Amino acid sequence: MKKNILIIGAGGVAQVVAHKCAQNNDVLGDIHIASRTLAKCEAIVASVHEKKALKADGRIEAHALDAMDVEATTALIERTGARIVINVGSAFLNMSVLSACLATGAAYIDTAIHEDPRKICETPPWYANYEWKRRGECEQAGVTAILGAGFDPGMVNAYAKLAHDEYFDSIESVDIIDINAGSHGRYFATNFDPEINFREFTGQVWSWQDGKWASNRMFEVGREWDLPVVGKQKAYLTGHDEVHSLSQILKVPNVRFWMGFGDHYINVFTVLKNLGLLSEQPVKTAEGLEVVPLKVVKAVLPDPGSLAPDYTGKTCIGDLVRGVKDGKEREVFIYNVADHKEAFQEVGSQGISYTAGVPAVAAAMLVASGEWDLGKMANVEELPPRPFLALLNRIGLPTRIREGEIDRELSFS
Amino acid sequence: MKKNILIIGAGGVAQVVAHKCAQNNDVLGDIHIASRTLAKCEAIVASVHEKKALKADGRIEAHALDAMDVEATTALIERTGARIVINVGSAFLNMSVLSACLATGAAYIDTAIHEDPRKICETPPWYANYEWKRRGECEQAGVTAILGAGFDPGMVNAYAKLAHDEYFDSIESVDIIDINAGSHGRYFATNFDPEINFREFTGQVWSWQDGKWASNRMFEVGREWDLPVVGKQKAYLTGHDEVHSLSQILKVPNVRFWMGFGDHYINVFTVLKNLGLLSEQPVKTAEGLEVVPLKVVKAVLPDPGSLAPDYTGKTCIGDLVRGVKDGKEREVFIYNVADHKEAFQEVGSQGISYTAGVPAVAAAMLVASGEWDLGKMANVEELPPRPFLALLNRIGLPTRIREGEIDRELSFS
Structure with missing residues (x-):
């Protein structure tokens, strides 16, 4: 049973993820939000408190982090005790955040493929360009990595x-x-x-x-x-x-x-x-x-x-x-x-961010409960859909x- | 009888003005082209030579000049002996170039109203905002200043x-x-x-x-x-x-x-x-x-x-x-x-520059011949139209x- 969430990013989707995690913190534990701009994380924390979104007593904290820096991300995962990382930051971060998860054993969840900032519209096979190259690494380390767990993909x-x-x-x-x-x-x-x-x-x-x-x-x-x-x-x-x-x-x-x-x-x-x-x-x-x-x-x-x-x-x-x-x-x-x-x-947040963020929290809840905690890399269609969709029926989608x-x-x- | 032309500016219209002046240098005398970027002036001089546009033997020279600088412009007019200045530079320069003409007695010709770079679409009365305020100055100094002598205005x-x-x-x-x-x-x-x-x-x-x-x-x-x-x-x-x-x-x-x-x-x-x-x-x-x-x-x-x-x-x-x-x-x-x-x-140059530049040269030729050399400020409709239009029939419009x-x-x- 994994607990304690680290959210990477502080945009509209991160806002949704933070609120939904708070609404389910009896299952998910502590919530940490990290991005380059601490003030944006703090604003999300403030909005969670304002809506009284935390279901159970628990912590929600803001952190400044450059998630391109694998060592810094590894250190933050260790310091916070987060066992599940929800990466809803820029699409350029996926590979470095995954590396930090591999270093710490934390589960990894994202909502979009990795992108190289220097390339526009990479040619397929997209997942095989970056993510799937690291399937073996995840399996060897027993690290759960759920790719594309937003709405589309997700x-x-x-x-x-x-x-x-x-x-x-x-x-x-x-x-x-x-x-x-x-x-x-x-x-x-x-x-x-x-x-x-x-x-x-x-x-x-x-x-x-x-x-x-x-x-x-x-x-x-x-x-x-x-x-x-x-x-x-x-x-x-x-x-x-x-x-x-x-x-x-x-x-x-x-x-x-x-x-x-x-x-x-x-x-x-x-x-x-x-x-x-x-x-x-x-x-x-x-x-x-x-x-x-x-x-x-x-x-x-x-x-x-x-x-x-x-x-x-x-x-x-x-x-x-x-x-x-x-x-x-x-x-x-x-x-x-x-x-x-x-x-x-x-x-x-508006509906676009909502549909992208809520499924990532559902995925985290299934990792926390063990149902989706496979100990390897998987796209959503490799996982049983019923528990995911049942949970999403209940939590907003x-x-x-x-x-x-x-x-x-x-x-x- | 005024002679020797100083062209301010080195864009498409200046190119037309330089060529047309060259084609009529028997009337207009020496030709000088000045702008902030010397290379652009030199390119125009080269293109005049390339087309063998000079009708009579004569000089055509390039000069570097910040025409916002009245003293520098005054000095250039004096050094070149130009008696007619054709201002086809930026619309922000009119008032400073006019000042240099007043300081030297050279005739002034432009093709568009003065603009303040900090203001967009000034409200009318446009000429009364800047140019017409200096009618008295021109008349006292006996300086010919022909406003808006392009196509429209002109x-x-x-x-x-x-x-x-x-x-x-x-x-x-x-x-x-x-x-x-x-x-x-x-x-x-x-x-x-x-x-x-x-x-x-x-x-x-x-x-x-x-x-x-x-x-x-x-x-x-x-x-x-x-x-x-x-x-x-x-x-x-x-x-x-x-x-x-x-x-x-x-x-x-x-x-x-x-x-x-x-x-x-x-x-x-x-x-x-x-x-x-x-x-x-x-x-x-x-x-x-x-x-x-x-x-x-x-x-x-x-x-x-x-x-x-x-x-x-x-x-x-x-x-x-x-x-x-x-x-x-x-x-x-x-x-x-x-x-x-x-x-x-x-x-x-293309036709838009051509229609703007050729009339300014016709105006200069009428100043040179004395027909339009009134010794005061005038818009084109204050001057006899027949010699202007007759000349333009002959030189391209x-x-x-x-x-x-x-x-x-x-x-x-």
Whole structure:
């Protein structure tokens, strides 16, 4: 039974993770939050106290940490006695935080693949570029490392595994659809760090089709989907971590990821990209100042955290799975709908951060209880989905299924 | 008889001015080009030699000069013996260059109103904000200062004066229409310094309607015009220097300026403006670097000078004048059509620079000959238009007139 959590990062998702850990600290124990900027960690601690989120008596503490520094992270894990590390910091940190977990035996949980800051849109196989190279190390050390335990990747991987185990004899395709039908009321804003947000879309789009990688340009392939609650929404083929793991682990011949974008978002993105303002390569002004254009764009855009109080509307994210069951063609859509305003009222972050953060806490609770504490590296679809989805039904992200005319909540008890 | 020219500035317009001066150096004498960057002046000198543009034997020389420094400019005028200064540098320099002319007795010619770098879109009366305050000084010193002697302002002022003198008993309205129907083949570029270009459009739009100033937002009032050669083109009400001088000097009740913009230009402009990327107020990046967003936009956009070799198509700029003649309503369109490619072949700049630079040289030739050497400050519409337009017919910008079904070249001999 592992206890005591170290949260790496202090952004919107870390805020959600801290609140959810606090709401479940009878299971999870002490909570520590660490990032480069101590004040941001302290603000999260203050907001947890303000909401009286701690279920049981217990500690929640802020720490300054450069998590690129493996020794410093190792020392902090040892000093705090944390046995589970939830890494929701920058995507550049994964490998160093994992190293600190290996050094201490603490379990590792993240919500997105590792990225090299010098590379934009790395080509697949994504997990095999960094994470999976260290499978052997984890197994030898008996260290549990759960990769991609947010919503997408994360819950959508559990949905695919559930469909694979219970709804199909064979799966032809998994289309993961991510729609944010919410509104922040600003001219333009990204829902998380603009630097990371834009990096996802400036290169090629990779999808897994007919058992091999296919490449498109961003916004080249769009399709209108008719979804529960949010209705008809246009989404575009986009590269995403789980396309790689699901295609390899569940051996599905078609795995595609579709991200919803409004025409306005696409227009702003296209203008900025074509002008060169999304470039991470420095330019020199007429006055001789060296500047990275993307960092200036980030500076003029609203801080994603500032959007939460005014955010209204819903997200709908799920897996449309097609295949064969008992000799007949079948199609199911397994999904969750989350509400921005409710998320803000509960944990002080908007719905996008909420859907990313809550599953990581569910994963931590299953590691704490031993159910997911495998002592090796695993993607979510390698783990039993029922306890995960049952817990998420209870702690804020209920799963529904739509098949033909029937649309109902899924129960896992 | 004044001789010897000092050109201030070394951009696209200065290039045109230098070539045209060289083509007429039998009248104008020595040519000196001065700007902060000596290399840019030297490049212009080299291009004049390369085209063998000098009509008669004579000097053309490059000088390094900060024209904000009145003493340095005064010294350069004295050292070179220049009696006519053509200021086609930044709009921030007008008042200091004028001071140097007053100190030396040299004639002053510019092509745009003075601007304070700290103010965006100053409110009218524009000329009365800076230039006209110094009318008395010029008259006392007997210094000729010709304001706004480019195309617009410049030729369009002469067109209005010609209409006033020869085509109408009373003028109801002057609509100045500026269409660039050319194509540079890039995703987006401005035709002159992006910093100055965008500054024109980020504030309010002022026009003179029914004998008073009226204010609109940029791109609020658009109208499709059917023009010679370039056909149907959409243009938008825009603030412009000559709206002020024409309304005051010719006492016309309606003076409006219409600038042509394609939907694509407006879209890019709108995105950049709404995001705050056209701001001249510094922002701070996450890394703590202070940057002026507009200067970064300028750094990523193509250098306007680099567009010239690939520029194709035509400009059409003119005055649509409505009023009464002999008791009957009358409407004439007096205009010029210029060609980007021909301009580049002749002087190495595109058509926008060509139309701005050639009239300034015509003004200098009329000062040299004495016809426009009034010994005081004047806007173009205060000067006889016929010698100016006759000269421009001959040196590259012929004037045409359209009235009803008839469209013909105007001859002034």
